Amino acid sequence: MKQNQEKKRVVILGGGFAGVSASLALSEYIGDNPEYEIVLIDRHDYHLYHAALYEAATTEHRQIAARKVKKTVTIPLGDIFRKRSVKVFKAFVEKVDLGNGQIMTDSRVVYFDYLLIALGSIADFYGIPGLDKYGFTLKSLEDAVMIRNRIEDIISKKDSGQIIIGGGGFAGVEFAGELRNLIKHECKAHGKKPENFKIMIVEGAINYLPGLSEKVSKLVAARLAGLGIEGRFSTLLTHAEKDFLTLNNKEQVACDLLIWTGGVRSCRLPVLEDLERDKKDRTAATEFLNLKKFPNVFVAGDDACILDPQTKKPLPQTAQEAIHQGRHAAKNIYRLVQGRPLLPYHSGPVRFVIPVSGKYAILYTPNLIIHGLFGWLIRKTADLRYFLSVLPFFTALRYWLFENEIFMKND
Ligand SMILES: Cc1cc2nc3c(=O)[nH]c(=O)nc-3n(C[C@H](O)[C@H](O)[C@H](O)COP(=O)(O)OP(=O)(O)OC[C@H]3O[C@@H](n4cnc5c(N)ncnc54)[C@H](O)[C@@H]3O)c2cc1C
Numbered sequence: 001m002k003q004n005q006e007k008k009r010v011v012i013l014g015g016g017f018a019g020v021s022a023s024l025a026l027s028e029y030i031g032d033n034p035e036y037e038i039v040l041i042d043r044h045d046y047h048l049y050h051a052a053l054y055e056a057a058t059t060e061h062r063q064i065a066a067r068k069v070k071k072t073v074t075i076p077l078g079d080i081f082r083k084r085s086v087k088v089f090k091a092f093v094e095k096v097d098l099g100n101g102q103i104m105t106d107s108r109v110v111y112f113d114y115l116l117i118a119l120g121s122i123a124d125f126y127g128i129p130g131l132d133k134y135g136f137t138l139k140s141l142e143d144a145v146m147i148r149n150r151i152e153d154i155i156s157k158k159d160s161g162q163i164i165i166g167g168g169g170f171a172g173v174e175f176a177g178e179l180r181n182l183i184k185h186e187c188k189a190h191g192k193k194p195e196n197f198k199i200m201i202v203e204g205a206i207n208y209l210p211g212l213s214e215k216v217s218k219l220v221a222a223r224l225a226g227l228g229i230e231g232r233f234s235t236l237l238t239h240a241e242k243d244f245l246t247l248n249n250k251e252q253v254a255c256d257l258l259i260w261t262g263g264v265r266s267c268r269l270p271v272l273e274d275l276e277r278d279k280k281d282r283t284a285a286t287e288f289l290n291l292k293k294f295p296n297v298f299v300a301g302d303d304a305c306i307l308d309p310q311t312k313k314p315l316p317q318t319a320q321e322a323i324h325q326g327r328h329a330a331k332n333i334y335r336l337v338q339g340r341p342l343l344p345y346h347s348g349p350v351r352f353v354i355p356v357s358g359k360y361a362i363l364y365t366p367n368l369i370i371h372g373l374f375g376w377l378i379r380k381t382a383d384l385r386y387f388l389s390v391l392p393f394f395t396a397l398r399y400w401l402f403e404n405e406i407f408m409k410n411d
Helices: 017-030 050-056 066-073 141-157 170-190 214-226 319-337 373-390 393-410
Strands: 008-013 036-042 046-048 074-076 086-090 093-097 102-105 109-111 114-117 121-123 135-137 161-166 197-202 230-232 237-240 244-247 252-254 257-260 264-266 297-299 352-355 361-365 368-372
Touching: 008 017, 008 109, 008 319, 017 036, 017 086, 017 114, 017 319, 017 373, 050 066, 050 141, 050 170, 050 373, 050 393, 066 074, 066 141, 066 393, 114 319, 135 141, 141 161, 141 170, 141 257, 161 170, 161 252, 170 197, 170 214, 170 352, 214 230, 214 361, 214 368, 297 319, 352 373, 361 373, 368 373, 373 393
Parallel strands: 008 036, 008 114, 036 086, 114 297, 135 257, 161 197, 161 257, 197 230
Antiparallel strands: 046 074, 093 102, 102 109, 121 264, 237 244, 244 252, 352 361, 361 368
């Protein structure tokens, strides 16, 4: 199967939250053991820190060049794995043949003995006509740069306008809050009135952040309303055109820019074999995070459908879950290598910190909710903790300080 390959190879597809945490954990377990090789494949040579994308998309041109924006939300994979026994291979994964242990990339075929698939998700447009054509997504560095360019373009050319955000989940509310500040700065630079540029969030549920907690939804609603952001609840987009959107009550609303954060689905990596998938195209995993038909193949993160043992519903697609699942998959791959029994997965603690404009954030745990400046400080600490978990101390500190210096200019 793997001609001329002396070492056993563990391949991780995707250098996102799940893939990076798994690779770091595996490099701890396997260390410098010459019998094994760890290879991480990603189409980019960097790890994208999604949690700060809303900040990157609302940085002002005159303050920060696009080159600098990249540095605020990405960490080179080379920096993460500098002193680790992980080989990073930049390539686009085109197809996987699980039976023969082969990964077809745009540059060469890579063989594996053990595999972790963690390729994340893409925006879900739910087949709404015009949405994929006229809606901007907020999923990548390029998206963030395009959005800030478009906002500058609108404000420089028009005296009034409306920006609509489809989806009142984390990405939607975090972006909307910070957008208000960007509009203020751009209007000042172009001699326009900020109150003439409206922001509307269209949400299908009865409030923001559905499924979290009523108290958090109310805090978010009050904060956004205070910033003059209109929320339309129990409302669906049914059609998008270049300059307007149609809602499910048949109303047509003017729209200069539509940002779609309303849902994600699996990126559906082409795999030669037929795999069990859910309605979001996520690959069904066993309780050990591997595949029933291919026990040497594991899945984690947004791309995986892992059922909560209590509710029997799929676990949420969040960075925290992805990190936790990545680490667990690494542990089980190592146990498989050693011939030991696999351990069932239990999801991590529920803890969210939701920044909503400037130095204000809401910390949510099932037992505690804190909001305001203290919430924001907790969020900053959480960012630093994440950087410290993937980078050496001083490098992590440097990234964190740089991110803060740039993003605070927008507050
Ligand atoms: C704007 C925004 C804000 C968010 N904020 C939060 C937050 O505050 N807290 C939270 O918990 N969650 C947040 N999330 C959700 C979180 O980012 C995702 O759940 C998380 O990224 C999933 O991790 P992952 O490893 O599965 O995928 P990703 O982190 O997306 O990584 C997937 C990797 O696979 C690579 N890849 C994909 N396809 C290919 C291919 N064919 N070939 C090669 N490489 C490929 C990509 O380049 C990427 O590096 C946010 C999401 C967004 C979009």
